[in-house]
Amino acid sequence: MLRGRHLLALICCTLIVLNLAPQIGAQGDESAYIRAESLLVVDHGNVTHDLQAYTQGLEFYQGRLFESTGVYGSSTLREVNLSTGEVIRSVNLSADEFGEGLTFVDDQIIQLTWKEGVAYRYDVNTFEVVGNHTYSGEGWGLAYDGNQLIMSDGSDVLQFRNATTFELESTLNVTLNNESLGRLNELEMFQGLLLANVYQTEQIVGIDLVSGIVVWDIDASGLKTEGGEVLNGIAHDATTGSLWITGKYWSKMYNISFAEPERIPEPEVIAEPKQPVATQVEAFYSNAVLASMMVLLVTLWAMKLKDGGLNPPPKGESS
Numbered sequence: 001m002l003r004g005r006h007l008l009a010l011i012c013c014t015l016i017v018l019n020l021a022p023q024i025g026a027q028g029d030e031s032a033y034i035r036a037e038s039l040l041v042v043d044h045g046n047v048t049h050d051l052q053a054y055t056q057g058l059e060f061y062q063g064r065l066f067e068s069t070g071v072y073g074s075s076t077l078r079e080v081n082l083s084t085g086e087v088i089r090s091v092n093l094s095a096d097e098f099g100e101g102l103t104f105v106d107d108q109i110i111q112l113t114w115k116e117g118v119a120y121r122y123d124v125n126t127f128e129v130v131g132n133h134t135y136s137g138e139g140w141g142l143a144y145d146g147n148q149l150i151m152s153d154g155s156d157v158l159q160f161r162n163a164t165t166f167e168l169e170s171t172l173n174v175t176l177n178n179e180s181l182g183r184l185n186e187l188e189m190f191q192g193l194l195l196a197n198v199y200q201t202e203q204i205v206g207i208d209l210v211s212g213i214v215v216w217d218i219d220a221s222g223l224k225t226e227g228g229e230v231l232n233g234i235a236h237d238a239t240t241g242s243l244w245i246t247g248k249y250w251s252k253m254y255n256i257s258f259a260e261p262e263r264i265p266e267p268e269v270i271a272e273p274k275q276p277v278a279t280q281v282e283a284f285y286s287n288a289v290l291a292s293m294m295v296l297l298v299t300l301w302a303m304k305l306k307d308g309g310l311n312p313p314p315k316g317e318s319s
Contacts, residue, residue: 075113
């Protein structure tokens, strides 16, 4: 008889676990990861951009605009007139070097190369090369957070490098909605986040540099000019607070901001009277089942004690 009671007790425990498991699982799913906020680009006007420029990096320094361009045999570092798009001055890279991202550390420009493994340091006023650094792998985007250089190589991993020696100090994996996000390209610091173009897309992401989690997922579609290629190039002008973007061979550069997409009001749904009742009945039924199972467990336990306790002595023996 006790074996039957043991079986009943086991069945009751199983039913309780099955009844609670969906609730526990749902709570775990809700807190598993941070979902990125979806944003749109708002166009506040544009200026002319050199449509011959294969833009790889874009950066402001004290209100002045600088650009790095790519393509073997045509790669340059240049200063550009923001209002007219005209090139004020320019220096060419070697024909066997492909220019990539750039950033500023104090009054020096640092420019990456794609597969050549060399980063150049220039004096901002003369464009004279004042130093260079070597690194392994590819160079894509580059930014400076005031402490370290942040470099992308086309993967989902950001590299943090010493701003003086260019030595690799740490790395950070980037995720969007709990999935790895690769092809990170041009980089720019903005409002404490790292903005990054996602290569071959019209997407910009805002990355938290502590966790590597994308907190802004920005749709920048609809701006590409005729004949232009992929979106690439983000620059924040700290003197005016303005943010600018462009792309490879684009004829325009856009002054933008970010905004939440317009929410289309959902049609009002008239709740059927029976729906709340059904919900209450379902909850009552679930609670009743749990209560009944608990009562049954207590009853079985009491019956077991009545039969002689947990370990009753064999018949004919004294305790």
